[in-house]
Amino acid sequence: MTEVAVIGGGVVGVAVAAALGRQGHDVTVLEKNAKLGQEVSARNSGVIHAGIYYPADSIKAQTCVEGRERLYARCVKAGVPHRETGKLIVATDEEGESKLEELRRQGMTNGAGALEILDAAKVHEKESRVRARAALWSPRTGIVDVHMLVRSLAGEAENFGASIALCTTVSDIERLPNGWRLHTVSDGEPFALDVPVVVNAAGLGAEGIAAAAGVDIDRARWRLHLCKGDYFSVSGLGLLTRHLVYPVPGVLGLGTHITFDLGGQFRLGPDAEYVPRVSFNIDEAKAEGFAAAVSQFLPEVTVTNLSPDFAGIRPKLQAPGEAFRDFVIEEGTPHGTPGMIHLIGIESPGLTASLAIGERVARMVNSLR
Ligand SMILES: Cc1cc2nc3c(=O)[nH]c(=O)nc-3n(C[C@H](O)[C@H](O)[C@H](O)COP(=O)(O)OP(=O)(O)OC[C@H]3O[C@@H](n4cnc5c(N)ncnc54)[C@H](O)[C@@H]3O)c2cc1C
CATH class of the missing domain: 3.50.50.60 (FAD/NAD(P)-binding domain)
Known part of the structure; x- marks a missing residue:
């Protein structure tokens, strides 16, 4: 029974x-x-998140950090394809730079692993195509074949x-x-x-x-509030980055970032837009905004490199404007x-x-x- x-x-x-x-x-x-x-x-x-962003002691922080460790262990044991890529959260201006230390402290409190702030030269050593004043390096971030x-x-x-x-x-x-x-x-x-x-x-x-x-x-x-995230695939730029590269996060999502899957396909996204119903259509005109956001730290990315890829819907409890x-x-x-x-x-x-x-x-x- x-x-x-x-x-x-x-x-x-x-x-x-x-x-x-x-x-x-x-x-x-x-x-x-x-x-x-x-x-x-x-x-x-x-993405296997390290657990940086969430308020200390929140269920998100606790389950992310515990889940990350369980997930890596399981992937190894059960042969689930994954890669511990590491990630950079990059600051391109003074305001962003001032937030990196805050993020580092939050992440360390949560147990997100050994987080390190890198200066522009060190960022360049890790990612020669990325332009940033500084970055937060998160070695425990990775990707998994869901x-x-x-x-x-x-x-x-x-x-x-x-x-x-x-x-x-x-x-x-x-x-x-x-x-x-x-x-x-x-x-x-x-x-x-x-x-x-x-x-x-x-x-x-x-x-x-x-x-x-x-x-x-x-x-x-x-x-629940439906919050759509669109992705654009990137082509024509070869091996764009070796690690995942994110901007300093905004209020709603983690900011338009660059990820890749285990097959090596680079993507930009997701953005965050509240929608009245589930729909996976992507407005091609958004490509300009995506390219503009990411070119702040990856200047080679232009609209000609982007094509609509897929969209996902977040089941958010956070209403528009809510904390x-x-x-x-x-x-x-x-x-x-x-x-x-x-x-x-x-x-x-x-x-x-x-x-x-x-x-x-x-x-x-x-x-x-
Ligand atoms: C754009 C986007 C990016 C994200 N990126 C990441 C990331 O990089 N890393 C990360 O950790 N998380 C990420 N997430 C979050 C992650 O994808 C979700 O938290 C997770 O997939 C939720 O899984 P779930 O099983 O709760 O939901 P689902 O996968 O949606 O499963 C729910 C299931 O319930 C079924 N169902 C619904 N109603 C019924 C019914 N009445 N009867 C029977 N079955 C029903 C559905 O068919 C569905 O299969 C992201 C989410 C989005 C939208």
Whole structure:
């Protein structure tokens, strides 16, 4: 009998399923798409963040740092393709330079690894094509093949006996005396699953799942705001950088940065724009703004090198103009949904944090026993 149902088969859902499986729980993952990891987990930078940016003791800081270490260890053990590339956060003006020390202190407090401020000459030694007054060097930042990670976590969960139900949408939720009835549509057929414990890991759908279970979303402050990030691929410039290169971050996102994947494809992005609905269309005219932003530190990049690549949508709790909001990882009793663990607003660094989130949720499930 299924003891825990995990709604959502993104990187977080499968990490939760693997952690629960390891601890002997009988788990079923319900995923609406025909494949795992096709939503937010498929549309991101694939960066293993060191844990620099987040307020000390926030869940984002804690799960990012713990998740980073777990992720590197797992990648080595399970053969998931990854690379510890290192990253530079570059300052091109006095104001930016003054923020580097602040970031370094924040990162050191969080446990982001040995962060070092480099002067212009040292930046040049590391990255001859980058122009900067100074930079923060983060050696523990890297990249990972997200699809292979999802596959490896799902495989582990299945090895521990988890069932993974694809093409299965949770359409309604009913409270039972000792748990929950999940009404699903599976390959067009209705099906109901009764379970004592539910983990809501539905990404962009997590607010809807919580509401269907009876949570007052506005009272809980769990309303999600869709924040789109576009990427442009870079061509014609050869090996542009050897490390990931980011500007000093803004209020909303980490700033338009330069990343590359394990195949060596360079990209600029993502930007950050609140949108009313999910759409992955990229306005080609944005290329000019991207080139202008990045040419501050990589002057060779011009609009002619850029082509629209892909877009992702962040499930943000932070409304436009609002200050920092943390991940929600909460058992639902205070919100009238006992036995349901809600993961809401799992935007960046959710990929990096996924294994730590899995462990945290497994501990919460154990405490419900
Ligand atoms: C532009 C962008 C860049 C990012 N860059 C990074 C980065 O470099 N590093 C990093 O650490 N993080 C990054 N992130 C964040 C990271 O991608 C996410 O935190 C992570 O992928 C979230 O995974 P998830 O499993 O919660 O969500 P998802 O992958 O979206 O999984 C949720 C799943 O739930 C399923 N689902 C939804 N509703 C239902 C339902 N009713 N029934 C059944 N199934 C349902 C969906 O189909 C989906 O598969 C980025 C995010 C974005 C948008």
